[in-house]
Amino acid sequence: MKNTHSSAANKLGGFRFVVLVVFAIAVTTATADQVRGDVYLNEYRHAPIGAVDRVELYNACPDTADIGKWVIRAGNGDYVIPEGTKIPPNGYFIVDVGNIVLPIGDEIELIDDLDSFTGSALADRVRFGVVGGAPAQPRGTPVSLARTPDASAMPPRAAEEDELYWSLDFNPTMGDQNDVPPPDLGADVLINEFKIGGDMDQDRVELFNPLSFSVDVSNWRLTTAAGVVSLDGSIPPAGFSDFDSPGTNLDAVRRVDLFDASGVRIDQVSWFGAPPNPCFGRCPDGEGPSNGYDFFTCGGGSTWFRTICTLGGSNMTVNGECETSGVEDPFEEEGDPLIESRTWGGIKRQFTR
Numbered sequence: 001m002k003n004t005h006s007s008a009a010n011k012l013g014g015f016r017f018v019v020l021v022v023f024a025i026a027v028t029t030a031t032a033d034q035v036r037g038d039v040y041l042n043e044y045r046h047a048p049i050g051a052v053d054r055v056e057l058y059n060a061c062p063d064t065a066d067i068g069k070w071v072i073r074a075g076n077g078d079y080v081i082p083e084g085t086k087i088p089p090n091g092y093f094i095v096d097v098g099n100i101v102l103p104i105g106d107e108i109e110l111i112d113d114l115d116s117f118t119g120s121a122l123a124d125r126v127r128f129g130v131v132g133g134a135p136a137q138p139r140g141t142p143v144s145l146a147r148t149p150d151a152s153a154m155p156p157r158a159a160e161e162d163e164l165y166w167s168l169d170f171n172p173t174m175g176d177q178n179d180v181p182p183p184d185l186g187a188d189v190l191i192n193e194f195k196i197g198g199d200m201d202q203d204r205v206e207l208f209n210p211l212s213f214s215v216d217v218s219n220w221r222l223t224t225a226a227g228v229v230s231l232d233g234s235i236p237p238a239g240f241s242d243f244d245s246p247g248t249n250l251d252a253v254r255r256v257d258l259f260d261a262s263g264v265r266i267d268q269v270s271w272f273g274a275p276p277n278p279c280f281g282r283c284p285d286g287e288g289p290s291n292g293y294d295f296f297t298c299g300g301g302s303t304w305f306r307t308i309c310t311l312g313g314s315n316m317t318v319n320g321e322c323e324t325s326g327v328e329d330p331f332e333e334e335g336d337p338l339i340e341s342r343t344w345g346g347i348k349r350q351f352t353r
């Protein structure tokens with residue numbers, strides 16, 4: 001963040017004075033942490049027309065924030081905010097950053113230009129899709145990735161818990177306060193299994209209802225980086241239902257998120273980093289994390305497996321065993337060329353040919 005002293009320095013013109021003023025600003029910025037961190041990433045959307053990534057920032061400062069020369073960085077490159085760009089106190093600001101965000105997962109960073117002097121340039125960041133806990137924004141839809149609660153309500157500090165502070169908004173608020181409800185991960189109904197249709201077949205997703213009463217899933221949604229599917233019908237008590245999942249492109253996106261009818265995100269699963277298989281499932285049914293973003297963080301090899309497909313029914317045999325027979329353990333063969341890189345660099349390479 002800059003202040004108005006820099007223009008005063010230019011008028012006086014003395015080189016030594018400029019150096020001193022710049023140094024003074026850097027020191028001031030480094031010590032005033034509450035000032036440095038008060039501009040936030042608040043919402044993100046990829047606009048298909050022109051393939052423009054749009055990022056909403058929020059200035060939580062009581063003063064105007066000069067964000068000229070700040071950088072928004074993602075896997076496909078940097079966008080430098082033009083000099084003279086300012087956000088009014090408690091204001092929202094949309095930046096068109098070009099096509100720099102990778103679709104199935106990425107880290108978007110907001111970098112303060114002056115803080116780069118201090119080595120603590122990162123003002124804010126979000127990790128989504130197969131890179132972090134926040135969900136991937138479905139491209140080609142009018143849906144945004146939004147901070148919840150809005151940065152004006154309670155600026156979150158826990159950078160590692162993206163899954164708790166970000167969700168998808170099916171009616172975006174670009175330029176205004178976010179209104180998307182916070183996630184409630186692991187609440188009752190879960191994504192229990194899915195089948196990757198690929199080119200030949202329909203994607204399918206199985207939900208499990210662990211409750212003792214039927215759950216109406218009308219207007220619930222499944223989302224991926226490729227699309228949104230609205231659900232209909234109900235799931236019987238302690239039962240399973242499977243749903244067609246057209247347009248979600250599971251083969252490419254490697255992650256699914258589940259939303260209830262009020263837009264609360266209640267589960268997420270990913271198989272990024274696992275060898276290919278038609279079906280993946282929880283075992284025992286409904287067990288394992290609801291905050292993972294790749295095969296490992298979803299309980300891969302522990303409660304989350306490549307499975308024999310059992311869509312619409314339990315993932316376990318009548319003996320209570322997991323239906324993984326015939327699917328080799330992905331961790332048995334070290335150096336299996338089918339095992340993909342699960343690193344951020346690996347994802348970047350997939351999209352920067």
Ligand SMILES: [Ca+2]
Binds near residue numbers: 169170173
């Ligand atoms: Ca909304």
Ligand SMILES: [Ca+2]
Binds near residue numbers: 042174177178
């Ligand atoms: Ca907003």
Ligand SMILES: [Ca+2]
Binds near residue numbers: 240312313314
């Ligand atoms: Ca099943």
